[in-house]
Structures are given as C-alpha cells and as structure tokens.
Amino acid sequence: MRIGFTTSFPVEVILAAGHTPVDLNNLFILNKPENYVDMAEKDGFPRTICSWIKGIYAVSMEKCVDEVIGIVQGDCSNTHSLLSTLELEGIPIQYFSYPYPKDRSKLMKEIERLEEIYKVSYTQVIEVKKRLDQIRKKLIHLDELTWIYNKVTGKENHTWLVSSTDFNGDPDQFEKDLDEFLCEVNDRLPLKINLRLAFLGVPPIISDLYDYLESMNTQVVYNEVQRQFSMPTLCDDLVDQYLHFTYPYSVQDRMKDITLELERRNVSAVIGYTQSFCHRQIDHFLMKKYIKIPFMNLEGDQPGVLDARTKLRIESFLEIHGEN
Numbered sequence: 001m002r003i004g005f006t007t008s009f010p011v012e013v014i015l016a017a018g019h020t021p022v023d024l025n026n027l028f029i030l031n032k033p034e035n036y037v038d039m040a041e042k043d044g045f046p047r048t049i050c051s052w053i054k055g056i057y058a059v060s061m062e063k064c065v066d067e068v069i070g071i072v073q074g075d076c077s078n079t080h081s082l083l084s085t086l087e088l089e090g091i092p093i094q095y096f097s098y099p100y101p102k103d104r105s106k107l108m109k110e111i112e113r114l115e116e117i118y119k120v121s122y123t124q125v126i127e128v129k130k131r132l133d134q135i136r137k138k139l140i141h142l143d144e145l146t147w148i149y150n151k152v153t154g155k156e157n158h159t160w161l162v163s164s165t166d167f168n169g170d171p172d173q174f175e176k177d178l179d180e181f182l183c184e185v186n187d188r189l190p191l192k193i194n195l196r197l198a199f200l201g202v203p204p205i206i207s208d209l210y211d212y213l214e215s216m217n218t219q220v221v222y223n224e225v226q227r228q229f230s231m232p233t234l235c236d237d238l239v240d241q242y243l244h245f246t247y248p249y250s251v252q253d254r255m256k257d258i259t260l261e262l263e264r265r266n267v268s269a270v271i272g273y274t275q276s277f278c279h280r281q282i283d284h285f286l287m288k289k290y291i292k293i294p295f296m297n298l299e300g301d302q303p304g305v306l307d308a309r310t311k312l313r314i315e316s317f318l319e320i321h322g323e324n
C-alpha cells in the first residue's frame with residue numbers, strides 16, 4: 001500500500017511492513033501546489049486555514065494514497081479536523097501521537113500500537129532503522145558539506161533533508177541518487193558567502209526563497225526543521241530517536257537544538273519562517289525573544305514566488321546585516 005502521512009513519524013514501521021511511505025506535504029508542494037489549494041477551497045476549506053492543510057487534503061482526495069496516517073499530537077492543530085474530513089470522504093485513516101509533555105513510555109506504547117496495526121515486530125522495525133541510518137549518515141555528511149565546507153547550497157540542503165521524511169518512497173533509490181550527488185559535490189569549489197543564515201521553522205511554501213537568498217550571496221547553512229526531519233542523532237534505539245526529534249515537542253526543546261547549531265555553524269542572522277494561520281507563530285514570537293542575533297520574521301501564505309514587497313524586506317535585512 002501507499003501510505004500517506006502528515007509529518008515525520010516512525011516511518012520505519014511502514015517500511016518494515018513492506019508499504020511505501022508518502023509524505024503528503026512533499027507530494028503537495030512538488031506538484032502544482034496552487035491547483036491543490038484551489039481544489040480544497042472549492043470543496044469548502046476556508047481562506048483562513050493554512051495552505052499546507054488544504055494541500056494535504058487535496059492530494060489525499062486525489063486517491064494517490066491508500067491510507068492516511070495523521071499525526072494528531074505534536075504537529076498541527078488542524079489535523080484532527082483534517083482526518084475527520086478525509087474519513088467522511090471514505091479514505092482509510094490511522095493516527096499517531098507524540099506525547100505532550102515528552103514521555104518515553106507513552107511514546108514507546110504509541111510506536112508499539114503502530115507495530116500492531118501494521119503487523120510487524122520490533123526486531124523487523126529495528127532492522128529497517130539500521131538500514132535508514134546508513135542513509136542518514138550520508139545526509140549528515142551532506143549537511144557538513146553545507147556548513148563546514150560551503151560546497152552544498154542552502155536550497156540543496158533543504159531539498160535533500162526534507163525528502164528524507166519518506167526517502168521519496170524508495171530508500172534504495174534515494175541512497176543511489178544521494179551518492180551521485182555527493183560525488184558531484186566533491187569536485188566543487190567552496191561557495192563565496194557574504195552572510196551565513198539560519199532558516200528556522202516549517203519548510204517554506206515560497207518556491208524561490210532560497211534562490212533569492214543565494215542571488216544575494218547569502219547562504220542558509222542551517223535548515224532547522226528539515227535537519228530534524230533527517231533524524232541526525234542516529235540513536236541506536238527507535239524510541240530514543242523520536243524523543244530526540246525536537247519538532248513535535250516544546251519550543252524549549254527546539255531552542256536547545258537551535259542555540260547549539262547557531263553557535264557551531266557560526267550563523268550571523270536568522271530567518272524565522274512561519275505559515276499564515278499557523279499556531280507555530282507563537283513559538284517564533286518566543287524564539288525571537290531569546291535569539292540574540294538579527295532575526296527576520298517571514299510569513300508565507302499561498303504557494304508561489306516571492307512578492308516584490310517581501311523581496312524588498314529581505315534585501316534590506318541582508319544589506320543591513322551583510323559583511324560587505
């Protein structure tokens with residue numbers, strides 16, 4: 001079966017059961033996302049609901065997946081309603097919850113429940129995890145090629161890390177493509193960077209954001225949430241891995257990771273990205289309070305390219321904080 005999901009969760013279980021994981025966010029954003037938003041609004045989704053939710057709804061309605069797993073705690077406040085809507089449309093649904101507050105035994109129970117649903121043993125799941133960790137090690141190398149060696153662009157870093165939520169549905173092919181990319185990168189000269197940036201928040205809905213930043217000789221050397229999606233801690237234990245994953249827990253969990261990475265990556269300025277109508281805007285208000293380097297809030301709404309006003313705002317921010 002092709003099993004769609006709404007954010008990163010223990011994908012090892014799905015692969016161990018022989019199914020194909022499909023990150024519905026990636027499916028939405030890579031395939032004419034404007035059309036999917038239109039489709040959802042025509043079906044009655046209000047204008048004041050986040051575009052990602054509308055996109056996930058619309059791609060699920062196209063029946064390109066056989067079942068949807070909604071992450072009902074630790075991701076999005078809209079997921080319960082989204083799942084109800086899909087269920088009423090006849091789409092089989094399952095759910096997964098990250099415990100709040102973070103709790104090892106509750107998370108373990110939740111993973112065991114998933115294993116029961118998909119009829120796999122913990123041993124089978126751990127075997128898959130070991131396989132995926134071989135690929136994740138290569139993604140760590142790709143990340144280092146971004147922030148230590150300046151050979152991978154922020155956009156490339158974003159694309160690879162965000163794709164590791166479902167390994168494009170085929171981990172073996174993903175690894176092959178990654179090997180080829182890493183081989184090609186080896187021959188590159190380091191990029192000239194005027195300003196080292198961090199991108200904090202959910203992946204952007206704006207298609208040309210990274211291109212625009214790069215056109216101004218700046219590079220994103222830290223993609224916070226995308227890096228978290230790639231599970232860079234490589235814990236031996238599956239439960240530990242999903243306890244270290246900061247995205248589903250508190251803003252304090254995220255801040256510990258962010259503070260460490262901003263420092264070791266020598267980041268000079270931060271772009272704090274939020275999505276219109278998203279509850280995570282509150283987290284960014286807190287982040288801005290505690291991060292002591294220049295911080296620019298950027299809000300995305302509809303899928304598409306940067307508008308002129310936002311370009312001007314970014315340009316001014318980069319000019320003020322760039323090292324000319």
Ligand code: SF4
Nearest residue numbers: 050052053076275278
């Ligand atoms: S951006 Fe926010 S509101 Fe939109 S799907 Fe993600 S968590 Fe939900």
